[in-house]
Amino acid sequence: MKSKQQRVQTKAEAKVRSEPAIDNRRARHEYQILDSLEAGLALTGTEVKSIRAGGVSLNEAYARFRDGEAWLMSMHIPPYKQGSFSNVDPNRPRKLLLHKEQIADLQARVKEKGLTIVPLRMYFTRGKVKVQLGVARGKKLWDKRATETERTVKREVTREIARHAR
Numbered sequence: 249m250k251s252k253q254q255r256v257q258t259k260a261e262a263k264v265r266s267e268p269a270i271d272n273r274r275a276r277h278e279y280q281i282l283d284s285l286e287a288g289l290a291l292t293g294t295e296v297k298s299i300r301a302g303g304v305s306l307n308e309a310y311a312r313f314r315d316g317e318a319w320l321m322s323m324h325i326p327p328y329k330q331g332s333f334s335n336v337d338p339n340r341p342r343k344l345l346l347h348k349e350q351i352a353d354l355q356a357r358v359k360e361k362g363l364t365i366v367p368l369r370m371y372f373t374r375g376k377v378k379v380q381l382g383v384a385r386g387k388k389l390w391d392k393r394a395t396e397t398e399r400t401v402k403r404e405v406t407r408e409i410a411r412h413a414r
Contacts (some may be wrong), residue, residue, distance in 0.1 A: 269371040272306040274343070277392065279366060279384035283357075289320065289370075289377045299377060301328070304370060309342060311356050311365035311381060318344035320367060321381065344379070357383050363376030368401035 275281075291299075298304075309323035319341045327335040346354075357363055362385050369380040387395070 251337060268302055268305050270299075270306060270323070271369050272367055274307045275366045275368055275382065275384065277395075278387060279362050279364075279382070280389055280391065281368065281382040281384050282363070282386055283383040284368060284380055285346075285350065287318070287350075287379050287381055289379055290343040290345060291325075292334070293379055294328040294334050295325050295336065296377060297331070298328040299370070300372075306367045306370060309367050311354075311367075312341075313351065313358070316348070316351065318351050318354065318365075319347050320344055323367065344381070354381075354383070362386060 258371060261374055278410050300319055303326045305324040312319050312321050320343075322339060323342060324338050326338055354365060364386070365381050367379045368382045371378055371380075378412050
């Protein structure tokens with residue numbers, strides 16, 4: 249029989265695993281990620297419930313700076329079904345929770361030509377919604393092709409190794 253501490257621990261692990269993590273696969277395909285960091289998001293209650301339900305789109309999202317604050321633009325969080333009047337605009341700008349030093353550093357990096365900030369992943373940490381932001385440079389078409397051929401070669405090599413191991 250498990251002790252109470254073991255039961256609580258397994259329950260917490262199950263809850264952590266069941267939390268949704270939204271990945272922005274398109275950002276990894278279209279951008280070369282140079283650096284990443286974690287930021288919090290200022291959300292309403294119905295937005296958090298909607299994120300837990302799923303359907304969030306990070307594909308078109310990007311970060312902008314206004315008045316010394318960082319904002320996440322064009323991220324779509326669908327309205328919560330049971331939210332009624334408390335739902336907000338699905339595409340509204342959402343404030344990123346970062347330290348002033350982090351914001352200043354990111355602003356300086358973005359001023360470099362061709363760099364932007366894109367969300368890579370959204371997840372829950374201890375009940376709080378977090379976003380992994382990436383400082384990224386857009387890939388050219390030939391970069392995308394090179395990445396695709398590398399991926400194909402790796403896949404074929406592992407397939408051959410597995411086949412010969414049998």
